[in-house]
Amino acid sequence: MNAQSVACAIKAQRWMLLCLCLAVGVSGVAQNSPDILWMQPGHTGWVTAISFSPDGRYLASASIDGTVKLWRLEDGSMRTIGVHASRVESLAFSPDGAYLVSCSSYSDNTIRLWRVSDGELVRNFRGHSDAAYSVAFSPDGQLIASGGGYADRTIRLWRVSDGAQVGELRGHTGIVYSVAFSPDGAYLASGSEDRTIQVWRLSDGTPIRTFTGHNGPVYSVDFSPDGQYLVSGSGDHTVRLWRLSDLQMRVFSGHSDAVTSVRFSPDGQLIASGGSRTLRLWRVADGQMRLLFQGVWTGFMAIDFSPDGEAVAMGHGTEVSLWNVQTGMRERTLTREAAGTPLAFSLSECWLATGISGRVDFWRVSDGSMLRTWNLRPMANPIAFSRDLSLLAAIEGSFASVWRVSDGARLLENLRGPLEWVMEADFSPDNALIALGGSYLEQPDPDIPPTRYGGILVVNLNGAQVYSDLRAHDGSIEKVRFSPNGELLASLGLEGTIVVRRASDGVHLYRLYAPWGDHLRSFAFSPDSRLLASGGDGIARIWHAADGALLQTFAHPGIVLAVEFSPDGQFLVTVCARREDDIREIRFWRLADGALVHRYDRETGARDMHLLFAPNGRFFAYWRDGTLVVARSPLWQVGDANNDGCVDDADLLAVLFEWGQMGGNLTADMNSDCVVDEADLFIVLFHLGSGC
The missing domain is CATH 2.130.10.10 (YVTN repeat-like/Quinoprotein amine dehydrogenase)
Incomplete structure (x- = not known):
């Protein structure tokens, strides 16, 4: 499409949309509900049962x-x-x-x-x-x-x-x-x-018939398709195959914990068994294990074969997923556990990464479709992405490891130093350092029980220790973050205080406390590194990052669980748990005058939330009760390409000038799909005049 035809299209569609808007009006988003772009939904508690529909088109989970x-x-x-x-x-x-x-x-x-x-x-x-x-x-x-x-x-x-x-x-x-x-x-x-x-x-x-032989509760039974056999799974860690005609029994051993679900394949040749740690396929003919599915699982597991026998569905934790029977690989995940899951937007703003339970999922920001899944080692649980999304930190047991996102290479492993456990991590803005937060045990006298502290270990990307701060907190470390300019390193301890230190050498600058013995529960640096926000005791506070001077407070109707600055640094976003019903509220505050400009208490869930803005500030992502949600920011006027607060001809021209371009950070890419096209033109035309 050339410039002239684009201009004509703009003129025609502009008048068409203006007439439409005058006729029917443009409805605004409800003040108490986010403008959700898409979400990947799920259960808020453990999945207990799962079943394919007979035609294989649907999967039900309980x-x-x-x-x-x-x-x-x-x-x-x-x-x-x-x-x-x-x-x-x-x-x-x-x-x-x-x-x-x-x-x-x-x-x-x-x-x-x-x-x-x-x-x-x-x-x-x-x-x-x-x-x-x-x-x-x-x-x-x-x-x-x-x-x-x-x-x-x-x-x-x-x-x-x-x-x-x-x-x-x-x-x-x-x-x-x-x-x-x-x-x-x-x-x-x-x-x-x-x-x-x-x-x-x-x-x-x-x-x-009465079949005896199990040494634990029988949690699951299933008939073979020909009705000649019965399979059972038990708390005694075994799968047993029974022939109905003569009660002959065969034991399949290999599970290390209770077997909570068993199923015959539709052709009767395989048995699937799910335990608290593994999902296995067995050959009926000889009782040999054909396949062991790899994952990081504990607790109850529910399984079912697809009607065509090509896939096994698994429900575990709050996750529902499908696995290929031939390869043993995960085909797709319908939902995933959110607790502790890191979120990261790409700098191009076109995709979003989430990590949990031995894998990283990459999502298209525009529509929520999954681009790919990167399977790490089964016991590698992601905890932090670098700011440019080139590096990933994961926990493997009590140690930390560092991975390169582009090719999946593990760069560093067994990072722990003197720490007892690693639980948190953050990369410096230039990716030269990684700060690890965890617990540290000190026992100067063998006759006295050891004391547990929250400690910090800072290493470079060669794995060499730069410094440690092993007695920073009582208990353990809940969060550790570098400031965006890389000059400060802050940590939140289990005891509810925040320590701010010089990032270069670990020298303590100050410690922040909540008054009256309350606990601080979250913190965040402003994009320019001048401010530090904290939340915890019903009040969000803004501190001067250089010296810890209190500058501003924001009262809430409950505990402030999370704080985050908008990318332009002009707003503070907080998540609080209301005292009367424990419902989560997302609040948007203008720092210039302390005004509450937006408040959401619907579609926000009733559990701890993780919230993150896209770099351009147009979208934000958060976890809501096991559901990944991407919503439009109320701080951005939809269709405003030049961010002047008014959707006008200048924004139409921005679409014209970038028409057909592909890639990240395009100002006229309204829906973050990495191409400027008719969809972006429609968005600008539909919102023309808004905010003016």
Whole structure:
């Protein structure tokens, strides 16, 4: 497109959009909700159950957060299809995929049937005197089986059409953790806390087989597709394969902890088993382990095979992910755990990086699509990116390592020095130094218990120690950061104080305290390094970074959990937990006069948050209860290319002059997709006149 045609297009579209805006108006964003560009959603608590739809298009997950979520695998979109009053223990699709059944424990104790198309609650099944721990649909879709808790210990059969209880099976002496129908629907298998597996004939409710041999609770059972075998997973760390005809049993050993989920592949040739540390594939024919999936996992795991047998879905922690059966590699992650996760925008402002649990994910800022996943070593947990996103610091055990982002090379390893543990890190602005924060044990007298301090170790990129500050805090280090000019290094200790030192030699300049014995919980340097903000005790404070003089205070209705400066240094953004309901608020303060200019208390979640601005200040990213959110900054007038606060002809000209250009830091790239095109022109035209 040449300049003349662009100019004509601008004129035509400008008048068209002006008429449209006059006719219908331009609705503003609600003051209490961020203008969300995109988000990668997830559960706020551990995933307890997972299931593919029969056609393989959807994946359902249940969690202790009380929700059932449905993921469309084509595009990764998610919707919450059901909500219980307490943790959801199990779920299952109907054979036609039209319904989902889920059960809940603790205060709820209900079994609920949901319509997949619209998420409507169709029916409640009530009858268990205690928690319901497991559910399954019969192959013809006419019955639902459920297993009860310790006080109940029954298996109940429900008619789907009207919700009537049509059977009750008694025989277990503990929680019924798992139920499964045989492929022909004639039998039901159940696994229990009492370490046994029962097989029931449904025509008369008679137990026809009892399998014993496990030395721990049986958490999961599944029939083979031909109905000849039964597989079980137990708290005794084993997977066992049982032949129904003669009770012959084979033990698959290898898990180092409880096996919480087992599944046959659709062709019956493989068994998948999920434990608290590993996900494994076994060959049914000879019992040999075919594949060990690599990851960093602890605790409960839920798994399911895709209907075509090509993938295994795994729910672990708050993460839901898909793994290739042939290669053992992670294919995609639908959501991930957010706690402790570092965030970093690229200097080009086109992509965003997040790191957790042995990997780094790269996201396109414009639409949230995942560009790639970089798998580190399984035990390498990212904790910090360099400012230019060229380097990554990770924790491996109690040590730190440094990685180059461009090619995945590990540059340094086993960094710890005299520290007992490394828990925090930050790179100097020129990438010449890395500061490590952790704990340090001191025991001058062997007869006296050791004292734990929060210590700092500064090394260069050759791994040589520059200096250490081993008794900076009581307890451990919560955060460590260089100032943007590289002259200062600040640390936050578990005891709630902030120490500011000279970055070159570690000499202490001052220590900041919250008054009346309260704790400071966060801090941030301003972009010009002149100011330091702190939060913690219901007040955000601005200090003179050079000498620690208090300059300004901002009162909040609760503990200030996070503070961050806008990229231009004119605003302070704070996150606080309201005292009355613990809901998180994001507040934007103008430093010039201390005015509160924006406040968000919706779409902000109820857990600690990590918040970061893009370098151009147009977008900000934050974690919200396991969800990665990218939102437009309320401090930027959308469509304002030259940042003068008014969307006018000058911004249209900016689009014209940069038309067709590709790359980062383009002033007319309104949506941060690294190209100036029709999308950016539309954004400017739609907001023409705003802010003027």
